[in-house]
Each structure stands twice: as C-alpha cells, then as structure tokens.
Amino acid sequence: MNFKTEPATIAAFLEDTSNLKNGWTPGVFFPETPEEVAALLRDAVADGRRYTIAGNGTGTTGARIPFGDHVIAMQKLDRIGEVEVAGDERALLRVQGGALLQDVQAKASAAGWFYPPDPTEKTCFIGSTISNNSTGSRSLKYGPTRNHVQALKIALPQGDLLDIERGERFADADGRFTLDLPLAGRVTFRLPDYAMPTTSKHNAGYWSTPGMDLIDLCIGSEGTLGVIVEATLLLHPAPERVIACIAWFRSEEELLDFVGKARAESGGVSPRALELFDRRALEFLRQRYPEIPAKTSGAIYFEEESTADGEDGCLEAWLDLMERCGSPVEKSWAALDSVGLQKLRDFRHKLPVLVNEWLSRQSESKVSTDMALPDERFADLFRLYRDACDREGFTYIIFGHIGNAHLHLNILPRNHEEFVRAKALYRKFVAEVLAMGGTLSAEHGIGKLKSEYLVQMYGREGIMEMVRVKKALDPYLVLNVGNMIPKEYYE
Amino acid sequence: MNILVCIKQVPDMEGHFTPNAAGNWFDETGLAWRMNEYDAVAVEEAVRLKESLGGGARVMALSIGPARAVEAIRKALAMGCDDGVHIEDPEALERDPWQIASMIAGFAAGRGFDLIFTGMQSEDRGSAQVGLLAAERLGVASVTGITAFEWRDGSTTVERELEGGRRCRLRLKSPALLTCQPGLNTPRYPTLPNIMKSKRAALTVLSPDSVGLESPKVSSENFRPHERNAEGVILEGDAETLAARVCEILETRTAVHGKGGAR
Incomplete structure (x- = not known):
C-alpha cells in the first residue's frame, strides 16, 4: 500500500467541485485490497489517526476534503467482475468501491445489460455513488442507486469487514439492529425516530423506515458508518430502443402543463427522464448552441425506452402530447440512435460548464x-424559485429533474451584496421547502457544506439520533468526521 | 439540382469489438449501429445546399448494407434528404473500398447528379478511399476532406486542410464529388415530425449485382484486438536501491543500456 505525503501528489485530495478551501492532510493512503482498508481503520486509534475517504473529486459538498485527517484514496480498488445472469430478467455485477461508474456501465453494456443510475458526472467512483445514494435523470423511472444494490462489503470503523446481502438483516420491531462482529464485539443501536420526507429523491441524513434492511442504512450514509469496498449491483436488460427529444415551449405555463401530463402518462407516454431547462438556462446555452429557437421560454428534455415494434406508437404519443401543450414540434430536437442521444446529453452537460x-x-x-418536493409539486418548486429570484432581481437559472420535483436553482451573484442576499434567500428556501414536505438534498448529499442546514431539517434531536447510530459503529470517531453531522454535535 | 449523399451505417465505437469467426473483420454481435459521423456532416451540407436553393433541388441518400442500414437512410431523410436508396448487401461490411465504390459509381452513372457528397472516411474501416475511387470511376472532379463549401452560379468553392494547419481553396465545376470532414458544419438534430415522416417514406431497394458489384482488390486478414503493453512496475526503496534496480531493468529488458554499451 502506498502512502504519499509529497505536497504535489496529495494536493488533488484537498479539493472537489465544492470550492471548499483550506483543506489539509498529513498524508494519503492508497490501499489495494478491502483488507488493507479494514486494517487502516482497525489500527486508527493506536496510530492516532482519523480518516477521510476520498472519492474521485466529483462531489459538490466537500465530503472528501480533509481538515487535518489522513486520507484513504479508493482508486486502486477498481476491479470489476463479470456479469452473472441471475434469472428473472436480472443480472449481478460485483465491483470494488473505486471502480469508475462509466467503466461499470460499459462493462454491463458490453454484456447486453444496463446499470440505470446516471448521475451527470460519470467519472465518480461506484462506492461514492452508493454512499451518496446518487440519482440522475433516469431516476424518474428507476429510482435512486438504493434500488440497484444487492449486496455490500463494508469496512467498518473498528476494522471489521462486514458482508451485507439485501434481505438478510432487518431492524426489529423497536427499530433496533444488533451486530456481532469479530473485532468490535456486539454492536447495537436504534434507528433515528425522525420522519423522512415523501419526496421520490432524498439524500439528507441516515435512512430510517420501520423494519428496514441494514443495507439501506449504509446506502446514503456518506461514508460515516463504513467504507464501501465492494458492491454487488443489480443490472436490468438493456432497453431495445431509447428515444430522446428536446421540446421547446413559448410559455412557462405550457411547459409546466406538459410536465404534468407527461408525468401522468397522458396519451400513453412513459418517460424515463423529464429534465427542465428554464429560459435563463437556455440563454447560457445559446452562446454555444445558436440554433436554439428564438423566443423560447424553456425546454423539456425527455427520454423513453421502447422496442422496435413499439417505437412508432411511442413517437406518435409524444408528438401528440407536445402539440396539445403548444410546443412547436417542427423545432424539436430528437434522437433515436446512440450518437444523437449522446449529443443531447452533451447539451445538458454543457450547462454547468458554461455557468x-x-x-x-x-x-x-x-x-x-x-x-x-413531493413529485406532484414540481410546479410549486419552480414558481417558488422563480418568483423569489425575480423579486430580488438576481441573475439565476433553474434546471434539472423536474419529473421528480427536484430542481437546481443557481443564483449567480454579481457582487458581494447580492451574494449575502442570495445566502439569506437560500435559508428561506430551506425553511419553505421543508414546510412543504420536501428535502434539503435530493442528490448531492450533505457533506461538509450543508451540514448546518441538516440541523434545520431534523432539529437538534434528529441530529443527536444520527450521532447515536454513528457512535455505536464508530465509538472512537475515526471515520469521515465532519461529514453530514456537524462536528459540534459529537461533543 | 440533383444531389447524392452516400452514407454508411457503422457500429457505435463505444461498443466491444471482437474478431469474427473467419478472423478477417469484427463480429457484429451485441453492437449498436448508427450513421457514420463523417457522413452526417455530408448529409447536413447537402441539405443546407438544397435549402439555400429553394424548391429547385433534391437530395438522394444512398446506403449500401444489410437490412439494418435502412435506419441510417431514414435518419438522413429525417435530417432533410428527399429520397432514399438502399443497395441491400448483407456482406457490405466486409467488402473492400473498390467494391463499395464500384456499386456507388454503378448506381450514380447516368443519373445526372450535379454534386455527390460523402464522408471523408468511415469510422470503422477508415480507408478514406471510397469517395475518391467512386469519383475516378465516374470520371468527375473530386476534393477530399473539405472544411468549407460554397455554391454560386453553378460553380463550387471548397476549402481543405493541408499539413501544418494550412488551408487551400479550390474552385471546381459540376459534376463533382466532395468528401466531408467534421468542422464543415454541425449536423442538425432531426425534428420529431421529420423522424416520423422518414419512418413512413418508401425507399428504393436494389441488389448489388444490379449496380455492378465488382470483385475485391484487397482482402482483410488477422483482425485482432489491440495488444496491451506490459504493465508498469512500481519500485520502492532508497535512492541507491532504486538506481540499481533501474540499471538492472535497463540492462536485462531493454537495448538502451546493454552490455558493452557506454557506462
């Protein structure tokens, strides 16, 4: 196992895409086996070390940035097994935590299978996507990463390697898990009592539902309960055909009407993705794509899976829906093949780049x-963001997963005074969204940047319930301290 | 004005390529298919020219391939071509450039095309010969790898890239054949109504023999995956140990520092 301390080598581990500054670490370990990860954790107390786990730097919340802790880099645990057909239209693929999502998807695809989770960034580690219960545009149909994980091998904070197969360990009637571990001994804890939001995407705090599977506690726990060193993923048969299209709209109300009807599968459509670009987002994109139609109030990108026989009917249904909602169909951009699909996805990906x-x-x-927000309230979320930002006179864009009522608002302050006002507005949004039954984070997780807002979501009591779970598994606080749970709650 | 665009359906290059049973080309199993990207540029340029001329021009898309090649033709129609011709040839993938060019020339001869556009090369075979061979057989002027195109009063002006980043401008008279490369334009997205229209369009289907398929001049053999270089070695230890190990490797595994060489 390599250990690096040279500033030039470890500099990259002090950043991700969050812009969080001033991270520092005494050194970075590069374990090559699950056992090496477990050994580092086992000896952490004796060695006087605390560890931050490093994903591939694509995260947006500063979770991998250490503030004095040693770093465990996962990139050498990158093995990908062979696809094993499991019957019932399912296949399994065993991978190590540091395998790249794009390599996992390519491996599945080469064997005629399909791993649905599709966060925008494809160079993330698969272990990170599980720790973060990642979602993407296809989550509208397939749900979050949680739905596609069959088993995990986790290096626990006291050095045990625990295999968890879905369907084997459930919380008892009191919401309690009890584990007998070789090194840690008997570990027992109750799940947090807080109620979870009813959104279809949720990635803020520990998962907690009555009688839940232990594997679901680990998924989405942002590496605070253990390190995912290996995972067995559930694959679906690759869809025979996929159609994709960008529909333009002349008014925001027509666009919202289209989303509502598409979500309700009006006229027989069955989208696997429904993504929004608001008018302001399109203005950004127009710099690179001058062919975007003029006088456009917004656009919806949609995808649907189909078959060779069903494709015509599928196209007819979408065309009919677009016409009913006033979309100028003769300006639409559509794709039926892989190149076209990739070009449309690149268009989507170009937005954050230009921003x-x-x-x-x-x-x-x-x-x-x-x-x-809960799915049916997508229009409420759009109007909440739009109206408030218009009142403040901000430069902003709204885009993202409107089918799941999950929109990204980016406020782009032109000066410090605007930045301060934008931060204040953000706090108001958090309060309003929570009051409407929403979640603080549907996708990016909490990490270090958003932990203070998690307190706003669950209150001190809820955070302390998470601390209880964390301390049962990590009594000496050696792993990913400072992520998700604000540090002061451990004192 | 009569315009022909020659397009090829190729596998998605992200796919997993393995040799076929004969070992002379790749196995098609599990591959997804789409229009050759260079050809999409050719289609776009042809359609732009047609649109700039108003109602007086027609664009015909021609593809040679097995039954699945109709999808590439329909995509060309969805992008704005008027007519589609399919030379149905189950063995097209393994044919050499001479054979493909013989069929294109056999089809185009006598049909009065003013301009023929095609991609500079295919993404799978990459010979970049078909356009040139077809032009020679038809006895028309040709320019390969064009990066700019202008049509004015029956005369065509094109640009092509030379070595070292230089470009040259050429003017030629119709009929002519032009092979296109990316950078010439950005192929459009088909609209949904045009995709549906293209699915209903009737295509002309011809056999290879009816357009004069000839015998090959080149055969392909020994198709094999890229052989990976030996994996890297990480040396550990202090400077003296490392230096000794490096010398040992240079002496035993390379010709850089062999016995009898300068020390």
Whole structure:
C-alpha cells in the first residue's frame, strides 16, 4: 500500500467541485485490497489517526476534503467482475468501491445489460455513488442507486469487514439492529425516530423506515458508518430502443402543463427522464448552441425506452402530447440512435460548464440548491424559485429533474451584496421547502457544506439520533468526521 | 439540382469489438449501429445546399448494407434528404473500398447528379478511399476532406486542410464529388415530425449485382484486438536501491543500456 505525503501528489485530495478551501492532510493512503482498508481503520486509534475517504473529486459538498485527517484514496480498488445472469430478467455485477461508474456501465453494456443510475458526472467512483445514494435523470423511472444494490462489503470503523446481502438483516420491531462482529464485539443501536420526507429523491441524513434492511442504512450514509469496498449491483436488460427529444415551449405555463401530463402518462407516454431547462438556462446555452429557437421560454428534455415494434406508437404519443401543450414540434430536437442521444446529453452537460465559465469571471461564487418536493409539486418548486429570484432581481437559472420535483436553482451573484442576499434567500428556501414536505438534498448529499442546514431539517434531536447510530459503529470517531453531522454535535 | 449523399451505417465505437469467426473483420454481435459521423456532416451540407436553393433541388441518400442500414437512410431523410436508396448487401461490411465504390459509381452513372457528397472516411474501416475511387470511376472532379463549401452560379468553392494547419481553396465545376470532414458544419438534430415522416417514406431497394458489384482488390486478414503493453512496475526503496534496480531493468529488458554499451 502506498502512502504519499509529497505536497504535489496529495494536493488533488484537498479539493472537489465544492470550492471548499483550506483543506489539509498529513498524508494519503492508497490501499489495494478491502483488507488493507479494514486494517487502516482497525489500527486508527493506536496510530492516532482519523480518516477521510476520498472519492474521485466529483462531489459538490466537500465530503472528501480533509481538515487535518489522513486520507484513504479508493482508486486502486477498481476491479470489476463479470456479469452473472441471475434469472428473472436480472443480472449481478460485483465491483470494488473505486471502480469508475462509466467503466461499470460499459462493462454491463458490453454484456447486453444496463446499470440505470446516471448521475451527470460519470467519472465518480461506484462506492461514492452508493454512499451518496446518487440519482440522475433516469431516476424518474428507476429510482435512486438504493434500488440497484444487492449486496455490500463494508469496512467498518473498528476494522471489521462486514458482508451485507439485501434481505438478510432487518431492524426489529423497536427499530433496533444488533451486530456481532469479530473485532468490535456486539454492536447495537436504534434507528433515528425522525420522519423522512415523501419526496421520490432524498439524500439528507441516515435512512430510517420501520423494519428496514441494514443495507439501506449504509446506502446514503456518506461514508460515516463504513467504507464501501465492494458492491454487488443489480443490472436490468438493456432497453431495445431509447428515444430522446428536446421540446421547446413559448410559455412557462405550457411547459409546466406538459410536465404534468407527461408525468401522468397522458396519451400513453412513459418517460424515463423529464429534465427542465428554464429560459435563463437556455440563454447560457445559446452562446454555444445558436440554433436554439428564438423566443423560447424553456425546454423539456425527455427520454423513453421502447422496442422496435413499439417505437412508432411511442413517437406518435409524444408528438401528440407536445402539440396539445403548444410546443412547436417542427423545432424539436430528437434522437433515436446512440450518437444523437449522446449529443443531447452533451447539451445538458454543457450547462454547468458554461455557468462555471461565467462564474470564473465573477468575484462571487454561486448559491445553488439541491432541494426537492413531493413529485406532484414540481410546479410549486419552480414558481417558488422563480418568483423569489425575480423579486430580488438576481441573475439565476433553474434546471434539472423536474419529473421528480427536484430542481437546481443557481443564483449567480454579481457582487458581494447580492451574494449575502442570495445566502439569506437560500435559508428561506430551506425553511419553505421543508414546510412543504420536501428535502434539503435530493442528490448531492450533505457533506461538509450543508451540514448546518441538516440541523434545520431534523432539529437538534434528529441530529443527536444520527450521532447515536454513528457512535455505536464508530465509538472512537475515526471515520469521515465532519461529514453530514456537524462536528459540534459529537461533543 | 440533383444531389447524392452516400452514407454508411457503422457500429457505435463505444461498443466491444471482437474478431469474427473467419478472423478477417469484427463480429457484429451485441453492437449498436448508427450513421457514420463523417457522413452526417455530408448529409447536413447537402441539405443546407438544397435549402439555400429553394424548391429547385433534391437530395438522394444512398446506403449500401444489410437490412439494418435502412435506419441510417431514414435518419438522413429525417435530417432533410428527399429520397432514399438502399443497395441491400448483407456482406457490405466486409467488402473492400473498390467494391463499395464500384456499386456507388454503378448506381450514380447516368443519373445526372450535379454534386455527390460523402464522408471523408468511415469510422470503422477508415480507408478514406471510397469517395475518391467512386469519383475516378465516374470520371468527375473530386476534393477530399473539405472544411468549407460554397455554391454560386453553378460553380463550387471548397476549402481543405493541408499539413501544418494550412488551408487551400479550390474552385471546381459540376459534376463533382466532395468528401466531408467534421468542422464543415454541425449536423442538425432531426425534428420529431421529420423522424416520423422518414419512418413512413418508401425507399428504393436494389441488389448489388444490379449496380455492378465488382470483385475485391484487397482482402482483410488477422483482425485482432489491440495488444496491451506490459504493465508498469512500481519500485520502492532508497535512492541507491532504486538506481540499481533501474540499471538492472535497463540492462536485462531493454537495448538502451546493454552490455558493452557506454557506462
């Protein structure tokens, strides 16, 4: 196992895409086996070390940035097994935590299978996507990563390697788990009592539902309860056909009407993705894509899976729905093949790139949201963001997963005074979204950047319930301390 | 004005390629298929020209391939081509450039095309010969790898790249054949109504023999995956040990520092 301390080598581990500054570490370990990860944790107390686990730097919440802790880098645990067909239209793929999502998807695809989770960034580690219960545009149909994980091998904070197969360990009637571990001995804890939001995407705090599976506690726990060193993923048969299209709208009300009807599968459509670009987002994209139709109030990108026989009917249904909702169909951008699909996805991906380019010329950083409401309230969330930002006179864009009532608002402050006002507005949004039954984070997780807002979501009591779970598994606080749970709650 | 665009359906290059049973080309199992990207640029340029001329021009899309190749033709129609011709040839994938060019020339001869557009090369075979061979057989002027195109009063002006980043401008008279490369334009997204229209369009289907398929001049053999280089070695230890190990490796495994060489 390599251990690096040279500043040039470890500098990359002090950043991710969160812009969080001033991280530092005495050194970075590069374990090559699950046992090496477990051994580091086992000896942590004796060695006087605390560890931060490093994903591949694509995260947005500073979770991998250490503040004095040693770092465990996961990139050498990158093995990907062979696809094993399991019957019932399912296949399994065993992978190590540091395998890249894009390599996992390519492996599944080469064997004629399909791993649905599709966060925008494909160079993330698969273990990180599980720790973060990642979602993407296809979550509308397939749900979050949680739905696609069959088993995990986890290195626990006291050095045990625990195999968890879905369907084997459930919370008892009192919400309690009891584990007998070789090194840690008997570990027992109750799940947090807080109620979870009813959003279809939720990635804020420990998962907690009556009688739940232990594997679901680990998924989405942002590495605070253990390190995912291996996972067995559930694959689906690759869809025969996929159609994708961008529908433009002349008014926001027509666009919202279209989303409502598409979600309700009006006229027989069955979207696997429904993504929004608001008017302001399209203005950003127009710099690179001058062919975007003029006088557009917004656009919806949709995908649907189909078959060779069903494709015509599927296209007819969408065309009919677009026409009913006033979309100028003769301007639509559609794709039936892999190149076209990739071009449309690149269009989507270009948005954050252009926003970041713009930001690099400004003195202030952006204020962005990752909140979601219960699915049927997608229009409420859009109007909440739009109306408030218009009142404040901000430069902003709204885009993202409107099918799951999960929209990203990026406020782009032009000066410090605007930045301060935007932060204040963000706090108001958190309060309003929570009051409407929403979640603080649907996708990006909490990490270090948003832990203070998690307190707003669950209150001190809820956070202390998470601390209880954390301390049962990590009594000496050696792993990912400072992520998700604000540090002061351990005191 | 009569315009022909020649397109090829190729596998998605992200796919997993393995040799076929004969070992002379790749196995098609499990591959997804789409229009060759260079050809999409050719289709776009042809359709732009047609649109700039108003109602007086027609664009015909021609593809040679097995039954699945109709999807590439329909995509060309969805992008704005008017007519589709399919030379149905189950063995097209393994044919050499001469054979493909013989069929294109056999089809185009006598049909009065003013301009023929095609991609500079295919993404799978990459020979970049088909366009040139077809032009020679038809006896028309040709320019390969064009990066700019202009049509004015019956005369065509094109640009192509030369070595070292230089470009040259050429003017030629119709009929002519032009092979296109990315950078010439950005192929459009088909609209949903055009996709549906293209699915209903009737295509002309011809056999290879009816357009003069000839015998090959080149055969492919020994198709094999890229052989990976030996994996890297990480040396550990103090500077003296490392230096000794490096010398040992240079002496035993390379010709850089062999016995009798300068020390």
